Structure formats: C-alpha cells, structure tokens
Amino acid sequence: MNNSSTEQMGCVSAFEKVAGRNPGQTAIIDGDRTISYGDMQASIERRAGILLKAGLKPGYRVALIAESSADYLVTALAVWRSGGVLVTVYPSSGSGDLEYAIDTSDPALIVTSESVDRALVTPAARNAPIVDIADFRVTEVRHNASPNPEGLREPLAMICFSSGTTSRPKAIMLSATVIHNCADTYGEVWHLGPEDTAIICLPMAWLYGLASTSLAVLLRGGTVVVVRRARPEMIAPAIEKHRATFLAGVTATFGKLAQFAEQNNSGHPAFPSLRLCISGGEPRNEAAFSRWQAQTGLPVLDAYCASECLPLVTYDPISTPTPRQGSAGKLVPRSKLKVLDAEGHEVPAGQIGEAYSSGPGLMLGYWRDEEQTQAAITEDGWYRTKDLVRVDEDGFVYVVGRLSDVIIRGGTNISPAEVERVLQQHPSVAEAAVVGIADDIYGQRVVAAIVPQVGSTLDDDELKAFTAARLSSYKVPSQFIAVDALPVNLTTGKVSRRDVAALLSAEASQSSS
Incomplete structure (x- = not known):
C-alpha cells in the first residue's frame, strides 16, 4: 500500500476545530437521535481507534455501502482520521453495479447498513470483513488488498463511483484537498453558518449528499437533519419540525414537494423557515421550480459541476438571490472554467462550446484506468466535462446540452x-x-x-x-x-x-x- 499522510486529513481537521469551538452545538439530528459536535468528535475518535486496533494501515480502503445516517458521517470521518481511503458505494445499487464497485475497489473492510442485502455483498468481498455500521464491531481487516496507484499528485483519500455515463460507473479518485475544498467553498458561497439547519435527503454515497451539503454544513457549525428518503411526506414534516433553513435536492425533490404543498395548501406560503434551496445534478427545470416558488415564495438556485472537478458553478444567495432563467449560476471562488469550440479555441461570450474545468477540486484520476484518465484530463490539467455550455457577458453559465447521450x-x-x-x-x-x-x-x-x-x-x-x-x-x-x-x-x-x-x-x- 502507498502511504497516505495523516497530516492531510482535510475535513477531519476542519471538523475538529469547529467541534472544539462549540462542542455543545447540535451537529446531527437523525430520527430520535440528537448528536452534539462534542459527542460526534468523540465518536469519530472512537471509531478511528477501532479501525487502527483492527489493523487498518494508511491507504487501506474501506467500502461504505450504507444508507444516509449520523453513523455514515461519523464513519466517513473516522476512516479519514485513521488514514484510510473511503470508498462510497450506493446502497441501492443493483447486484451487477454492487459487485463491480466492490471488485474494482478491492477493500480491506466493508461497512454496510441493515438495508443492504449481505448476500449481494459477500460474493465480491474477497474475504474482506463485513460489519454493520451501527454497532461497528470491527476486529480485523484484510491485509492483502491490492495497492493504491503510485504517482498521484496527492495521497488518495476517497473513491466514489459515477452514476454511470458509460457502460460501467467510473471509479473517481479524490484527495483530502479536493473533498475539503468542495465543502469549504459551498459553505462560503452559500453563506452557511451555525444558525443553519439543513435537510439532507440526498444519498451520502453521492458527493452532492456527502461533501457538497452535509460536510459543507458541518464545517460551518450548522445542523444536519438526516432524511433517508427524498419523499415529500418525510421531508415536509422535517422542515417544519426543525425549522430548517436549507434544502438541497434534485428537480424531482422540488417538483414533488410543490405537489405536496399544493395538496396541503393552508393559504400561507409553505415552509417559511427555508432561506436557501439548491438543485443540482441536472439542467434547470424551470417549470418544476416555478411551481415550487408559487407555493413557497422562494426560488430554487442551482449548482453545476462534475464529481471529477468540483465545485464549479452555483449561486450566491446574497449577491444573486434571484436565478436567471435557465442559468446554473456563476463560477465559484478558486475554480476555473473555459469554453472551447471543436478546434480547441475559446469561444466568445454567449456562444456555445464544451466546458473545461480546473482548480483545487480536480480529481486525481480514475482508479486504475490511465487511458480514461488521460482522455478526461488534458496535459495542462483541465477536465473535459463533455457538457455544452454558454457563458453570458455577466458570467452566468447555461448548460445547454451534453456531448454524450447520457x-x-x-x-x-x-x-x-x-x-x-x-x-x-x-x-x-x-x-x-x-x-x-x-x-x-x-x-x-x-x-x-x-x-x-x-x-x-x-x-x-x-x-x-x-x-x-x-x-x-x-x-x-x-x-x-x-x-x-x-x-x-x-x-x-x-x-x-x-x-x-x-x-x-x-x-x-x-x-x-
């Protein structure tokens, strides 16, 4: 195994500082569980200690195949604290995708939740121990897993899988710097703080659910409310009970909640505690967002990026509280974007071309796939998004199509x-x-x-x-x-x-x- 520096723990160190400043602040609400920052920090340290005692060494990979929960966030941070590499796998994956993810990442340990069928996990585990995320009874890890790739610009901290723009999901390698930059930048641009309570109804196996939202909130001292399913009958009561201020989702989240609000219209704006709504993962759906705003009086702002290079484009709700029709927003701090024509020349403002992105959020590459990595990242460090975009004179970015058929x-x-x-x-x-x-x-x-x-x-x-x-x-x-x-x-x-x-x-x- 190649070494992974414990000095570059990124989000772990940042979280520890937040917990040290205000240990009594509520970090996570998960059903009947309310966990303070101090208690969460203690749980992270305890689980990291368990991993180290079980034999986890720097760079060992730990696959997390579980539903979103407080334990998910604690376990992710514990893996990083112990010097391990987190591998996130969608718990809802079909048997083929699940077997592929486990076989590809070849983990030393697999952590699952009770909703995951162990019969689907075991055949691909190669004798790696499988433990439940709740009781976390880790006594040993497998020591003969294949080594991490050599020659990466930074130590490997995470492998996540794309949701499949090719015949098989791509295994994306990320450093601690990338993950921390994602969480820190969104926290900055969205003006998140200790007064914010966020509904997290996105799967934490997705970077959108883990780094872009959950960690962004936690590193700013806010409160994460875990909602395991993006169903309006689960989200709506959580917003009202906890007086949530921040809701992130996909188009369907806001479309279904708009329908729910229409059916339960009280004559007053729905969900008045919310101040920030973010949609990401797909082009803007103005029809669905208009229905949402009609019920709440609050617009849906946007975020656009790829897991290979994030964050990239979103809205600052203070400087631009009203979205431009069809636009994903503006470039975030520290990230770079250029739009090129088919010959590789930058296009003028307002013209359509392929988006190339770069910055501290650039991936390390695709796991054990140098050919795909070289095809995706140019020699001078730009990621080819394969998205067609245009940028107007004011810097607003519009995603107008995709080069692929995804x-x-x-x-x-x-x-x-x-x-x-x-x-x-x-x-x-x-x-x-x-x-x-x-x-x-x-x-x-x-x-x-x-x-x-x-x-x-x-x-x-x-x-x-x-x-x-x-x-x-x-x-x-x-x-x-x-x-x-x-x-x-x-x-x-x-x-x-x-x-x-x-x-x-x-x-x-x-x-x-």
Whole structure:
C-alpha cells in the first residue's frame, strides 16, 4: 500500500476545530437521535481507534455501502482520521453495479447498513470483513488488498463511483484537498453558518449528499437533519419540525414537494423557515421550480459541476438571490472554467462550446484506468466535462446540452447502452434504443424503443420485470414502445438517438392523451 499522510486529513481537521469551538452545538439530528459536535468528535475518535486496533494501515480502503445516517458521517470521518481511503458505494445499487464497485475497489473492510442485502455483498468481498455500521464491531481487516496507484499528485483519500455515463460507473479518485475544498467553498458561497439547519435527503454515497451539503454544513457549525428518503411526506414534516433553513435536492425533490404543498395548501406560503434551496445534478427545470416558488415564495438556485472537478458553478444567495432563467449560476471562488469550440479555441461570450474545468477540486484520476484518465484530463490539467455550455457577458453559465447521450433522471446519470444491452437479451427483442424523454418531475424519464422479434409481441410488465432483475431500479424504462424500425443516421448507419427521442416523445404524448 502507498502511504497516505495523516497530516492531510482535510475535513477531519476542519471538523475538529469547529467541534472544539462549540462542542455543545447540535451537529446531527437523525430520527430520535440528537448528536452534539462534542459527542460526534468523540465518536469519530472512537471509531478511528477501532479501525487502527483492527489493523487498518494508511491507504487501506474501506467500502461504505450504507444508507444516509449520523453513523455514515461519523464513519466517513473516522476512516479519514485513521488514514484510510473511503470508498462510497450506493446502497441501492443493483447486484451487477454492487459487485463491480466492490471488485474494482478491492477493500480491506466493508461497512454496510441493515438495508443492504449481505448476500449481494459477500460474493465480491474477497474475504474482506463485513460489519454493520451501527454497532461497528470491527476486529480485523484484510491485509492483502491490492495497492493504491503510485504517482498521484496527492495521497488518495476517497473513491466514489459515477452514476454511470458509460457502460460501467467510473471509479473517481479524490484527495483530502479536493473533498475539503468542495465543502469549504459551498459553505462560503452559500453563506452557511451555525444558525443553519439543513435537510439532507440526498444519498451520502453521492458527493452532492456527502461533501457538497452535509460536510459543507458541518464545517460551518450548522445542523444536519438526516432524511433517508427524498419523499415529500418525510421531508415536509422535517422542515417544519426543525425549522430548517436549507434544502438541497434534485428537480424531482422540488417538483414533488410543490405537489405536496399544493395538496396541503393552508393559504400561507409553505415552509417559511427555508432561506436557501439548491438543485443540482441536472439542467434547470424551470417549470418544476416555478411551481415550487408559487407555493413557497422562494426560488430554487442551482449548482453545476462534475464529481471529477468540483465545485464549479452555483449561486450566491446574497449577491444573486434571484436565478436567471435557465442559468446554473456563476463560477465559484478558486475554480476555473473555459469554453472551447471543436478546434480547441475559446469561444466568445454567449456562444456555445464544451466546458473545461480546473482548480483545487480536480480529481486525481480514475482508479486504475490511465487511458480514461488521460482522455478526461488534458496535459495542462483541465477536465473535459463533455457538457455544452454558454457563458453570458455577466458570467452566468447555461448548460445547454451534453456531448454524450447520457440520460439524467432525478439527478442520476444513466447509460442508454447499458439498458439496451439488457433489453437485447430478452427473446422478444430484436433491437432496442433507449433515450431520455422530458419529464416534469424527474427532468427525464427512461423510455425504450423496441423492434420486436418476428412473430413476437411485447409484454410491458414482462420487460419491466426482466430489466428490474438485472439493473438498478432507476435505470428501468418507464415505458416500452414498439416500432417497426429504429431511425438511423443516413451517413454512418448508426442509430440516431435524436430521432429516436423525437419519435418516442410523439408516441408517449399520444399514449398519454
């Protein structure tokens, strides 16, 4: 294993300073549990001690496959305090994605919550001990895990997995500097402080839920309220009970809460304690956000970045309290953005090009994938986002499209190719093309165009069950539409996703009318 300096603990050291200044302040509310900063610091130290006693050495990887909780945050900080590398894995991952994440990261220890099926974890564990996050009975770790990559510019602190813009999620390597810069910058730009109480309904396995929000709040001395599901019937009471001031989510979060508020309209603005609402993970959905503002009187501000280089763009609620239509906001401090045309030249303000980003939030690379790393990061240290953006004269950034065909559903990236490969395994399917269709709640929904095998008919329920057994639930198409043939590009002969999307949008509209 290569060394990981305990002097570069980033968020651990920053949290310790906050806890030392105000140990009695409430750090986390998780159901019936209320944990002060002092108690949280003691828990972090206790768990770090357990890890070290069990044999965890600097650079050893610890996979955390668990639902969001107070224990999640304590465990993450404890892993870093002990010099370990945190590997975050979505607990809702399908068996294929779960096995891939564990096998790829090859951890020395796996920590799960009771909601995770151990039968899915054990086959890929390579005899790494598996412990429950609540009781944390760690007595040993595996010592023969593969070493971390050499030659990184900083020690490895975290591996997180993209939600899948390719056939398999990418394993993104981050340093302590990257994680701390993310939390610290958002705390600065959003003006978070001890008076803030934040509803965290995002999965902490996602950097948006862990660093961008939870750690951003904690490093500013605020209070994190854990809500395990982004359901309005769970979020709304939590906002009201704890007089929350900050809510972050994806488009669907605000769309569903707007519906909830409409159905429970008291004649007064909903959720009056909120001062800051942030949406991220997908382009702005002005229709959903308008419904939210009609019920609350509060706009939804935006954040835009990639896990490979973050943070990048958001709104300062003090200097710009009202978002510009369609804009994700402005560049944050210390980060860099340039917009290039296909020839690599910077485009003038107002023109569209591909976004390149850089700064202290730049990833170390992709885990054991030098080819992908070199394709994503230029020789002079810029990350290719593969997003098409424009920046206006005032510096506001607009995300107008993507170079890839990724579908973004509720802030989660989905690879059409992965879904298509599964569909093509079904005996009634001759060809399949999967695209994202506009959706008022989720931003996009997954829809499949199917050319049936000769003599076969499509059974929607059967196809849904077939894909659900092989994919994570958010990747399963919501609709299967039979077509005679898939539209193709006349020059290349490849399936034209743009034409498929237009065809399916028309079909979906007709079927719903």
